[in-house]
Amino acid sequence: MTEEYISLAHGNGGRLTRELIDKVFVQYGQHPLLDTVNDAATMSLPNQTICMTTDSFTVQPLEFPGGNVGSLAVHGTVNDLSVSGATPLYLSTSFIIEEGVSMACLIRVVKAMAEAAHKANVSIVTGDTKVVPKGQGGGIYINTAGIGLKKTHTQFDIKRLSAGDHIVISGPIGDHGVAVLLARDEFGLDSQLISDSASVYPFVEAIDTIDGVKFLRDPTRGGIAMAMHEMAQATNLSIRLNEAAIPLSGQVESVCNMLGFDPYYLACEGRVVAVVAPEVSEEVVRRWQACTHGQNAAIIGEVLPCQEQYHCPVSLVTHIGGERLLDELEDDPLPRIC
Amino acid sequence: MRRQSVETLIAGLDAMHPERPFRVMNVCGGHERTITQAGLRSLLDKHIELIPGPGCPVCICPEEDIAQAIHLALNEQVILLSFGDMLRVPVFSHTDGPRSLLAARGQGADVRPVASPLDAVAIARANVTQQVVFFAAGFETTMAPVAAMVAEGVPDNLTVLLSGRLTWPAVAMLLSNDEQAFDALIAPGHVATIMGSDEWAFVAEQHGLPTAIAGFHGESMLAALQCLLQQRSDNRAQLVNCYPEVVKPQGNTQAQQLLREVMAVSAANWRGIGVVEGSGFTLRPEFANANARVRFSELTDQSSFTPLAPPAEARCADVVLGRLYPDQCPLFGNECTPRHPIGPCMVSDEGACRIWMSSGMRSVDESKSTPEGV
Ligand code: SF4
Ligand code: SF4
Numbered sequence: 222m223t224e225e226y227i228s229l230a231h232g233n234g235g236r237l238t239r240e241l242i243d244k245v246f247v248q249y250g251q252h253p254l255l256d257t258v259n260d261a262a263t264m265s266l267p268n269q270t271i272c273m274t275t276d277s278f279t280v281q282p283l284e285f286p287g288g289n290v291g292s293l294a295v296h297g298t299v300n301d302l303s304v305s306g307a308t309p310l311y312l313s314t315s316f317i318i319e320e321g322v323s324m325a326c327l328i329r330v331v332k333a334m335a336e337a338a339h340k341a342n343v344s345i346v347t348g349d350t351k352v353v354p355k356g357q358g359g360g361i362y363i364n365t366a367g368i369g370l371k372k373t374h375t376q377f378d379i380k381r382l383s384a385g386d387h388i389v390i391s392g393p394i395g396d397h398g399v400a401v402l403l404a405r406d407e408f409g410l411d412s413q414l415i416s417d418s419a420s421v422y423p424f425v426e427a428i429d430t431i432d433g434v435k436f437l438r439d440p441t442r443g444g445i446a447m448a449m450h451e452m453a454q455a456t457n458l459s460i461r462l463n464e465a466a467i468p469l470s471g472q473v474e475s476v477c478n479m480l481g482f483d484p485y486y487l488a489c490e491g492r493v494v495a496v497v498a499p500e501v502s503e504e505v506v507r508r509w510q511a512c513t514h515g516q517n518a519a520i521i522g523e524v525l526p527c528q529e530q531y532h533c534p535v536s537l538v539t540h541i542g543g544e545r546l547l548d549e550l551e552d553d554p555l556p557r558i559c
Numbered sequence: 560m561r562r563q564s565v566e567t568l569i570a571g572l573d574a575m576h577p578e579r580p581f582r583v584m585n586v587c588g589g590h591e592r593t594i595t596q597a598g599l600r601s602l603l604d605k606h607i608e609l610i611p612g613p614g615c616p617v618c619i620c621p622e623e624d625i626a627q628a629i630h631l632a633l634n635e636q637v638i639l640l641s642f643g644d645m646l647r648v649p650v651f652s653h654t655d656g657p658r659s660l661l662a663a664r665g666q667g668a669d670v671r672p673v674a675s676p677l678d679a680v681a682i683a684r685a686n687v688t689q690q691v692v693f694f695a696a697g698f699e700t701t702m703a704p705v706a707a708m709v710a711e712g713v714p715d716n717l718t719v720l721l722s723g724r725l726t727w728p729a730v731a732m733l734l735s736n737d738e739q740a741f742d743a744l745i746a747p748g749h750v751a752t753i754m755g756s757d758e759w760a761f762v763a764e765q766h767g768l769p770t771a772i773a774g775f776h777g778e779s780m781l782a783a784l785q786c787l788l789q790q791r792s793d794n795r796a797q798l799v800n801c802y803p804e805v806v807k808p809q810g811n812t813q814a815q816q817l818l819r820e821v822m823a824v825s826a827a828n829w830r831g832i833g834v835v836e837g838s839g840f841t842l843r844p845e846f847a848n849a850n851a852r853v854r855f856s857e858l859t860d861q862s863s864f865t866p867l868a869p870p871a872e873a874r875c876a877d878v879v880l881g882r883l884y885p886d887q888c889p890l891f892g893n894e895c896t897p898r899h900p901i902g903p904c905m906v907s908d909e910g911a912c913r914i915w916m917s918s919g920m921r922s923v924d925e926s927k928s929t930p931e932g933v
Contacts, residue, residue: 478775481592481908483917533919541565541777543598546919 225324232318232352245324246348249331262346264311267370272307274298275366283326283360285404287397287416288490290361291334296418296490297441298367299341303422304437304493306377306429307369312338314365315349319358330361341420343367374430381435382456387502388522389495391424391509392417393468394445398487399476414472417514419491424515427508433498434505440494446485446535446547448494449522453534462522462537462547485537486550496524568781569602575788582608583787584740584881586730587747588615588909589775595918597777607784610741610881611914613729613832617642617907618879620696621828622650622866624722627859628694629660631720631851632668634858638686639663640679641694642701643672644907647900651867660694676708683717692851696722700749702840703814706821709842709849718851720859723840724827726750727758732835733880734766740881743769743787745780748802755810756800763796774802821846830903831876870894875902878911885912886920 230237278294288296295312302309314334318327338345400416421439428434440448445467449460462485469484477484491514497505502520509518528534533546585591591611594600600609613619625648632639633656646661657663664670669689673679676693683691691714695705702723709719726747733740746759751772762770769790773783783801790796800806818840827839847853869875873895874888885891885904895901897916904910 483596536919537598539596539598539777541597541599541602541781542569543601543777545596545598545601548917548919 227318227320227322227324227327227352229320229352229354232350238350241350245328245331246350249328250335250345250348262311262313264344264346266310266368269373270371272302272305272369272371273366274301274305275364276301277362277364279359279362280401281359282401282404283330285401285416286414287400288337288418289330289333290363291330291332292337293418293490294363294365295334295337295341295343295345296420298365299343299420299422300439300441300490300493302367302369303420303425304377304439305369305371306375306425306437307371309341309343309367309369309420309422311368312343312345312365313347313367314345314363315351317351317353317358317362317364319353319360320355322360327361330363334363337420341422372429376432377434377436379436379452379455382452382458382496382524384458384524384526385499386435386496386524387499387520388449388460388462388524389497389502389505389509389518390440390445390468390521391421391493391495391512391515391518392489392491393470393473393517394440394489394492395473395477395484395487396470397490398444399473401488402480403476412472412476414470414476417489417491419514421491421493423512424493424509427512428495428505431497431501431504433501434495435498436496438494438496439489440492441488441490443550444484444486444488445494445521446483447550449535449547450549452496457527459525459528459531459534459536460522461525461544462535464537464539466519467521468517468519483547485547499523565778565781568778568785571785572603572607572781572788575785575792578606580606580608581743581788581791582610582741583743583745583784584610584612585745585747586612586614586726587745587749588907588911588914589749590614590745590747590773590780591911592909592914593775593777593780595914595920597780599777599780603784607788611878611885611911612733612741612881613726613829613879614747615879615904615907615909615911616697616701616724617644617648618875618903618910619724619729619829619831620645620648620722620903621830622652623828623861623864624694624696624720625650625660626652626864626866627852627861628692628720629657629663629668631692631694631855631858632660632663632670633657633666634690634855636690638669638671638682638689638691639694640671640673640682640691642674642696644909645694645696646670646672648903648906649900651869652864676704679717680708680714683714687714687716689716690854691717692720692855693717694720694722698724698726698747698750699753699818702822703753703811703818706817707814709821709846710817713849715848717849718854719842719849720851721822721840721842723822724829725824725838725840727754727761728835728838729829729832731761732832732838734762734768741768743791744771745783745787746770746772746798748772748774748806751800751802751806751810753811753814755808755815756798756806757808758810760798763798767796769796770798772798772800772802772806774805829879831879870901873902875904878902878904885915888912892916
């Protein structure tokens with residue numbers, strides 16, 4: 222069989238488009254609710270509060286150890302819903318494919334997407350595809366939107382943060398960022414590193430009945446440093462992280478040393494950070510450590526009253542006991558990773 | 560090293576608290592990065608000053624060399640390869656042309672970042688109909704693999720635009736110009752790996768300054784500092800190798816042999832510093848076939864190149880010479896940021912301004928109260 226590639230005609234709304242939908246999206250992305258005939262999906266929502274979110278995924282390269290743009294597009298949206306205290310239910314997906322992408326690659330992406338959705342217990346209910354001329358897109362871009370059901374018992378609210386709260390993380394940082402970086406093959410470095418891309422819903426579910434859990438965040442683009450910044454800025458509090466406590470794999474550490482990156486700015490796609498009352502932080506760690514991929518969960522820092530003497534609200538106590546600031550990302554040393 | 564020993568080290572440093580300023584210069588961007596990222600300054604007595612010196616090959620690469628590279632890149636036949644850091648370094652010149660390699664690329668030049676001489680050879684092999692020029696700027700550490708590549712024989716279409724420097728002559732010059740510039744030296748660990756620690760003995764022997772070779776971890780830097788302070792309180796000055804796992808007195812003699820075979824040493828210009836005797840690597844005449852300045856003699860003719868003065872407020876020269884801390888430059892974090900670098904020190908990963916910016920140190924006033932402030 223000759224290799225098949227995406228052509229502009231696959232996006233013209235004609236026969237090839239129909240074939241693409243049937244042969245790829247229906248066959249490999251199959252889900253009973255995926256309605257490929259009608260222009261809108263119909264589904265029923267319980268009479269409750271819902272959460273909705275949307276995100277676009279432009280990762281380069283499209284495939285990396287531990288996932289591809291398809292699985293990432295599911296995890297990203299599922300995770301945004303999860304950390305908002307919702308149970309993710311339905312996703313929509315929209316593909317922008319560059320002319321020339323191989324059919325085999327597209328199929329791998331769609332398959333990974335279906336698999337990720339299945340694992341995360343969400344249904345992809347509607348989708349769209351456009352093809353853009355060669356040179357006008359980075360292979361495959363995917364947008365996903367998601368709807369989730371707000372849980373009645375969660376009280377995640379950034380306004381609840383106060384000085385003394387602890388910061389807890391569910392696993393090592395930077396695996397996704399470094400895995401993608403190395404997959405670009407620009408550095409001539411080999412590694413066994415695998416992206417952490419995954420649904421964080423199980424982590425959320427494990428702790429969402431604990432009253433002292435105040436706020437959750439998935440530290441994606443900008444890493445834990447930027448996640449801390451967003452929280453500090455929204456609350457006018459300061460946050461101090463403890464370098465020695467932050468879980469970091471030896472591989473990520475050595476790549477960072479070699480390439481001069483700060484791991485605190487590297488993206489995770491399957492980790493979650495919780496801000497919790499100090500009395501419950503040990504309990505959160507215990508429960509997370511019992512989750513799959515949670516064995517390295519740890520308390521990594523604390524919330525402080527606003528430290529006015531510093532120009533930046535996020536600081537790091539280093540391995541040797543020094544202190545430095547983790548300022549907002551000024552520069553963009555990294556390729557796109559989400 | 561264990562936490563315990565870090566505490567012991569710091570306690571040891573505290574116990575030796577100096578009564579007058581003790582200025583320790585580092586000559587290696589990697590060391591400045593370690594110091595800043597470990598928050599080392601926040602731990603030290605205020606009399607111990609850690610001064611970043613001329614430790615970045617990108618920062619000190621003279622503008623005329625970058626201008627040559629830009630000029631070559633603009634030639635249609637040429638693919639120009641450079642270490643990534645160099646792409647955004649601005650030159651100030653009278654030409655209307657692009658002012659950085661990146662800007663040249665924006666105008667259609669084929670400029671590609673590479674990580675090693677191996678990449679250069681691979682690209683040359685893959686593009687036999689084009690001329691590939693490898694703009695190789697760096698210190699001894701970078702020059703050793705370049706020498707190995709040239710010695711092995713490069714593809715016909717590959718030439719090297721060499722901008723290599725030896726580090727010790729610049730330090731020697733700083734010392735002879737101005738004996739008061741610093742009180743002790745942390746010598747560059749990677750350079751010493753190649754060239755040997757003995758190369759740095761002159762700082763102690765001829766100038767009476769305590770010298771230590773350090774590794775690239777916070778603990779290792781603390782140990783080096785303690786060694787320097789101890790020397791001072793004992794009124795001694797000698798070279799101590801605090802990185803013996805990696806650095807040997809004689810260095811890597813094989814690499815040195817290759818360097819000698821392929822490259823000669825001559826006076827060379829350092830951006831911000833000026834001409835330093837015996838500090839530049841040039842390709843020996845036997846390797847003229849691999850020398851971009853020979854093959855493209857018209858394109859690289861720089862007799863008419865006169866750099867414009869950089870903006871008056873830019874204090875890059877003072878920063879490179881260790882006379883000012885980065886945050887004492889009025890442009891630091893204001894007009895000059897990693898996104899919009901005005902001077903070279905804001906571009907390179909080993910440039911002091913860039914390191915300070917990316918470790919959370921911002922404007923002059925604010926940084927006075929940052930934990931890392933000076
Ligand atoms: S090459 Fe190594 S020794 Fe030289 S300045 Fe860079 S980090 Fe320091
Ligand atoms: S802040 Fe910019 S202009 Fe000032 S010394 Fe640093 S690089 Fe030069």
